[in-house]
Amino acid sequence: MDQENRPRRIVPACITGLLVLLPLAGFSQSEKKPTAQHTQIVLLGTGTPTPDPERSGPATAIVVNGTPYLIDFGPGVVRRIAAASQQGVDGLTVVNVRVAFLTHLHSDHTAGYPDLILTPWTVGRSQPLEVYGPKGLKHMTDHILEAYREDIAIRRRDKQVFGVAQQGYNVHAHEIAPGIVYKDPNVTVKAFLVNHGDVRQAFGYRFETSDHRTIVISGDTAPSQSIIDSCNGCDVLIHEAYSMMTYDAVSPIYQEYRRKHHTSSREVAEIAEKTKPGLLILYHRANPGGVGRPNPEQALLEEVRKLYRGQVVIGHDLEIF
Numbered sequence: 001m002d003q004e005n006r007p008r009r010i011v012p013a014c015i016t017g018l019l020v021l022l023p024l025a026g027f028s029q030s031e032k033k034p035t036a037q038h039t040q041i042v043l044l045g046t047g048t049p050t051p052d053p054e055r056s057g058p059a060t061a062i063v064v065n066g067t068p069y070l071i072d073f074g075p076g077v078v079r080r081i082a083a084a085s086q087q088g089v090d091g092l093t094v095v096n097v098r099v100a101f102l103t104h105l106h107s108d109h110t111a112g113y114p115d116l117i118l119t120p121w122t123v124g125r126s127q128p129l130e131v132y133g134p135k136g137l138k139h140m141t142d143h144i145l146e147a148y149r150e151d152i153a154i155r156r157r158d159k160q161v162f163g164v165a166q167q168g169y170n171v172h173a174h175e176i177a178p179g180i181v182y183k184d185p186n187v188t189v190k191a192f193l194v195n196h197g198d199v200r201q202a203f204g205y206r207f208e209t210s211d212h213r214t215i216v217i218s219g220d221t222a223p224s225q226s227i228i229d230s231c232n233g234c235d236v237l238i239h240e241a242y243s244m245m246t247y248d249a250v251s252p253i254y255q256e257y258r259r260k261h262h263t264s265s266r267e268v269a270e271i272a273e274k275t276k277p278g279l280l281i282l283y284h285r286a287n288p289g290g291v292g293r294p295n296p297e298q299a300l301l302e303e304v305r306k307l308y309r310g311q312v313v314i315g316h317d318l319e320i321f
Contacts, residue, residue, distance in 0.1 A: 038211035039064050041236060041321040042089055044080035045072075046283040049108040050291060055317055056080050057108050058284055060217060060238065064186035064209045066091030070100040070116075071205060071217055077112035078119045083318055095125040099182065101189065102133030103219030104202035105140065114144050117171055122155060126165035132174045132181050132191070134201035141173040176203070186210050192230050194221035197261040206230045216277075220284065222260055223267045228274050236321060237277035240284035241268040243300040246293065254289025262286050265303035272308045280304075280312040281321065 040063045047055030057074015061084070068091055070077075078094055085093045097120065103109060117129060131137065145152070156166045174181070182189040188208045196202035196219070204227055207215040214234040218227055221240065231237045243265050247255060258264070263271070272280045282304065287295045297314045304312055 039209045039213045039215075040089060041215060041238070041281075042084050042092060043281070043283065043315045043317060043319045043321075044070075044084065045074045045076055046285075046315045046317055047074065047108070048284055048286050049106075050287065051075075057111060058103075059112065060283075061089075061092055061097075062187070062207050062209075062215060063089060063092050064211075067184075067186050068092045068097050068099075069187060069189070069207070070097050072103055072109045072219070073100060073112040073116045074108050075111045078115045080317060084320075087318065089320065094120045094123060098125070098127055098129060100129065100131045101182070101191075101203075101205055102131060102137060103194075103204065103217075104134055104196060104199050105136050106199070106220065109220070110140065113140070114148060117141075117144060117169060118148060118151070121168035124164075125168040127168060128170035128172050130172050130174070132176050132189075134203060135175050136200070137175050138173045141171050145169070145171070178203075190230070192226040194219055194224040194226055195260075196220050196222065197257070199261075204230065206234070218263070220261065220286075221263060223263055223271060228271060231271075231275035231277055233276050235278045236281060237272065237275060237279070238281045238283055238315070239263065239268050239271065240286065241265055241282045241300060241304070242286045242288075243295070243303055245299040245303070246287050246290045246295050249293055250289035257288055258286075262288070265300055266307060269304045269307035272304075272310055272312070276310065278311065279321065280308070280310060281315045282312065283315040285314070 042061040044059040044061055045056030047057050056076030058072040059074050059077040060071045062069045081092060081094050081097060152169050159166045176191050178192050180188060181191045190206040191203045194202050194204045202219055204218045215236045216231045216234045217238040218240055241263050242258060247258060247264060285300060301314050
């Protein structure tokens with residue numbers, strides 16, 4: 001049985017004792033209920049453009065004092081939120097997600113956007129969705145709402161008959177610049193630019209929470225100094241990566257593409273060595289040019305661990321840290 005499909009094992013007690021000393025140490029929800037804490041990271045989707053049934057599209061929730069904040073909304077995001085809610089993540093419910101951040105406009109990070117706008121409203125969200133992201137976000141939002149104009153009109157009439165709120169489909173789309181883009185009593189969110197090839201504008205995000213946790217998420221990126229500057233001893237760094245095993249197996253043109261758009265195992269290890277996060281979580285295990293070829297997660301993990309001695313894990317959907 002390969003590494004990705006074999007059943008998860010409960011972490012031995014001796015290792016658990018070490019992990020509890022680490023900030024926001026993570027356990028799969030299926031293995032262990034999270035202990036009471038103010039901040040939780042929920043990996044809703046850890047996938048790539050490849051339609052892997054085990055991994056939904058990129059989406060991460062940071063839940064602070066029962067309030068969820070969403071980063072990216074790839075395919076399957078609303079179903080993953082519902083699954084996390086059923087597994088006991090306090091505050092992370094479909095109707096309770098009202099603030100979201102987008103790293104960039106690629107389809108694997110945005111294909112769940114219509115679902116995020118419409119489904120929570122259909123089942124009871126009464127407040128507008130606040131979304132922060134790169135240039136082009138407003139255009140995308142306007143056209144999604146236009147595409148679903150007939151559905152919205154029908155449901156508004158139904159809700160009027162039922163005497164319930166009709167405006168929860170509204171979206172306030174905020175096109176942002178680097179710096180502090182959002183702040184409330186739970187979090188301060190800073191956006192920073194990253195290098196993702198010819199993508200016009202791509203962001204990573206730094207979350208500073210009310211219980212003094214610092215969480216940095218890279219989004220899709222080639223190695224970027226901004227990530228080093230934004231983490232710099234952060235509690236958790238969530239970073240995309242590809243393995244050199246898969247890099248060596250693709251054509252030179254795809255190797256060049258990877259160097260411009262993504263981060264290799266060697267490079268992410270170098271970033272982690274410079275930033276010293278309490279925990280490094282690898283996600284979005286991209287394999288451009290290698291669709292259908294082996295992409296074992298253990299290869300990536302071993303490559304990183306050869307160069308970086310800090311705590312590092314591969315993220316899976318619905319894991320909590």
